[in-house]
Each structure stands twice: as C-alpha cells, then as structure tokens.
Amino acid sequence: MSKLDLYKVFCTVAKRKNFSKAAHDLYMTQPAVSQAIMQLERELDTRLFTRTSKGVFLTNEGSLLFAYANSAINFIRVGEEKILELKNLTTGELKIGVGDTISRYFLLPYLEEFHNRYPNITFKIVNGTTLEICALIKSGEVDIGICNFPIDDLGLELRPCMDVQDVFVCGDKFKSILSGPVSLDQVTQLPLIFLESKANSRKYVEDYILSKGIQISPDFELGSHHLLLEFAKINLGVACVTKEFSREYLDKGLLHEVQLLEEIPKRSIGVCFLKSVSLSAASTKFVELIENKLF
Template identity: 70%
Template sequence: MISKLDLYKVFCEVAKCESFSKGAKALHMTQPAVSQAIMQLEGELEVRLFTRTSKGVILTNEGKLLFEYANSAMNLINAGEEKLLESKNIMLGDLKIGVEDAIFRYFLLPYLDKFHNECPNIKLRIVNRTILELCAMLKSGTIDIAICNFPIEDSSLEIKRCMDVQDIFVCGDKYKNILSTPLSFEELSKLPLILLDAKSNSRQYVEKYILSKDIEITSEIELGSHDLLLEFAKINLGIACVIKEFSQEYLKNGGLYQVKTVEEIPKRSIGLCFSKNISLSPASKRFVEILDN
C-alpha cells in the first residue's frame, strides 16, 4: 500500500494540475494508480477532496483546506532535502531571495554582486512579491530569505534591520507653486496623490501614520512600482509618495522636487527576514553576513 506521505504528494500534484491524467504524467505514474491513491486518502480522511468536472477536477472546500497545509508541508520537505545537499558545500546549490520592488534596484544589487563574486556557482533565484506573499513563502520554505519594507509583525520570522528610509512626497514642475511653504497633511490630502498599491507595506505605513492624525489620504493613481511613482510624478500626473533614499537621482537632476510637509513621516526600516523554523543553508548564512557588514 502507498505510504501516507506519497498519498499527500499525489494529492498536491493533482490539485495543482487540476487533472488526474496531468498529475499522473507529472508524477510518472499511471492514471489508475493516481485515482486509487486519491480514493485511499479520501477513505482514510472520510471526506471528499475533489469534484469532477468536464475539464478535470477541482478541490472541494475540504480539499482546499487540506491543500493549504499539505502543499506547505511538501515544500518544506523539498526545501529540507535541498538544504541537506547544499550543506555539504557552500559552492553548490541555490539561494532563493524574495524582495519587494524598489529594494532590489536601489539596495540589493551591490550585495548580490559581492555574493556572486564570492560564490559564482551558487544559482541565484530572485522572486518579486508583496510582503504578505513573501512571508508566506518564507514559512513554506519556497524562498530562503526575504528583503522587505518594515514593519513586519510575525513571531515565526527572524528580522534584521539593514537601513533606515524616509517616506516623502515629490512633484514635477506643474506643482512647483506648492513648494513655497510646508504643507499640512490635510492640505496634502486634497491634492491628486500617486500611491503604491494598497497592499504594499510602504503605503500602509504612510496611510496608518497620517490616519493617526485624523487625516485620510486616497490615491488618484495607484501603481505597483516605485520607479513608476517617480516617472508619473515627473510628467505631472500628481504628487507621489516615494522613498527619499531611492529617489536621489530624480531629486538631484531637477526632474522632481520634494514637497515639504509641516510634520515629517517617521523613518522606518528595510531589512531581511527568514523563518525561525528552517535552518539557513551555508549560502544563505554567507549572504546574511554580507548584508550585516
């Protein structure tokens, strides 16, 4: 009889493929063997996991709940096997790094360059996601470390601050008339604002602080990239909220101007985080050391 672990492996593959035949092909099994495995798992759990459709299969509500945990468990097992192999030699293996948008270009690149020079045979895999997605990927073992905008509140993650950053507002030539005196947050809220996507940590931090002053800000334009914020402000589509340290090229070259506010938004940090429950590989440890120096 097929082992319980193998049953879950089959279950996860069928769920991802949404097909018994495609799952069987991916697992190098026959379709009857896959069907039998799913029937065995459903029998042991006394619950139906899939609903048959004309195009294949879809998870039932119970199946969706099980998949959330089973898939994370399979990812952790795979990550453990990879790390066991990597532990034998820091010069082999992969380093999977999750990162938010602007941090990659303006912060991470020099460290990646140094790491690659030291460990040229390590395959670097860079994943760009939102903070919520990165945290989930860390806990499932899909990525080794993440470089994120703080604050992050998750007791299962180890957090290390790397640098402080300042959120500011910038504008192009069209809005230079507002630069003569500092603006209050209330005055700022009445201007056409260009903000990051509502799910981004940066935007949530800024909105939460301004809301603490009983002022609510809304976006005229929402974007998914820090560079796009700068470009949209430069062509006078509104006032953009950006990270000062990542906007120096635009500010120094005269393309954008900082909009002074009566009260500055408090500085926050960016840094790295990794799971407390998953041991770092030698390659990951070396990269963390490079970031710390």
C-alpha cells in the first residue's frame, strides 16, 4: 500500500476504534487493515494503537500523528472536491484577453449566454492589442484570447470564428470625390485615418496596400475603432475600418463606404490559446459555446 493509503487506514481505525468497523468503511478485510497498521508502525518504528478487548485506542504518539494526518487527508479531500467543482463549472474563473472593439461587437453576447449557463464562473477581461494578448496568453495571465487574425505564432492554437471585411469610409465631404468605384491609389491620396501602427488589423491592411506598390502615411493614427468612425464622420479624412463593426454608422447614413475597384481580402477574428497547455473546463466550454453558435 502507498503511504497515503496507510494513513487513510490509520485515520479510519483511529475514528472507529475498531478494526472490523474500519475494514467495513474502507471495503477491506480485517486482516488487511491489521496488516496496514502493522506496516505503518514498522515504518515509523512506533506503536500507534493500544489493543484491548474493547477495541483499539491511540497511544500518545498515535494521537499526535492523527492530528496531522487527519488534517492532511481532509485537505486532500477538499482539494479533490474543488477540482470536481471546477470540472462541473460550479466554481472557477475564466480569464479572457480581448480588444475593445471585438469585445463590444463580437464577445458580449457569448459572455452573456455563458454567464446565464454557468453563473458561478467569474470573468476577468483583460484589454489589449492582439500582440499584447498573445504575450498575456504565453505568460499565463489569460486563458484565451479573442484576436484579429492572421497571427504568426506556432505556439498558439488558432480557431477562426468570424470573417470580417476591411473597408474605407468617409463623411459627406469626401462622398462626391469618391463616387463610383475607385482605386486604392486614389484613396491613399486623401487624408487617411488609421488605427495605431501596432494594431494587427492595421498591419494587415497596410501590408496589402504595400503589396500593390503603394506606401501610406496616415494623417491620423488612433487607439480605438470608435474614434476612427467619429473622425471620419466629421470629415477629417477617409478611415480604414472593419465593416461588420461599423454597421450602425453606415446604416444610418452617418458614413459612406468607399467602393474600391478591388476589395481588400477578408481576414478573420477568432480564439487563440496555448497549444502546449490543456484548457481549463471553463475555457473549453466557452470555446465550444462560440464554435457551436457559429457553426
């Protein structure tokens, strides 16, 4: 028997004060219980019980050992129960890295449904760019990230969830200038409004434009998608935005989509997490929830 098994037998005998009753509780034979106690006494070179016709009673050494062993076994039992609770999603924490825009336009409905299903799971939402979120995943500060793809990192598992289209939008001032399908070269001659250079979506569009032999130098570089829309609305320039996250402005006529002769290729947003580490039960269920809703 392992040392842990010996201590479990020892504590049960100490509580029941009888080998037969302890054997019944442990689903063992009485000789097996007696042998376990004798083995533990030999290993410790100490007598733990006094045997009498009325049962067995702890010696002074046995009482001292019982105080520690019983506490340790109780801690192990509580730990096992906590693991079971985590597996059953009756407790736990889900740590997600995500940017403001994706959180607002993509993530919120899934958070709401997950919370309704598993109300005892708490959320920790950490804000950041795609590069920052990837670093947080690798450091263990978040379990999963919801990011702009593409991501070039062999250490991460990538699960695309939604295709998005990058477009240029403008206010009323530039609408007439950009009437009809126009080339990228024509658009880039105008004042440009882009996300800051470290944004993954900005890099994707800029790389595509560069592949056409066109270099850009934005007049405004902003930290949020919402500001792109607002700056374009007041005619400060032509903004590069995600079409799916700009519906409200486009549908209300606050902004106008620039029709390009050649559309920017679609990209994805999706879930990413470490390949080398198993997801927690809560993280696994959350990823499944997103994928089941989408597909």
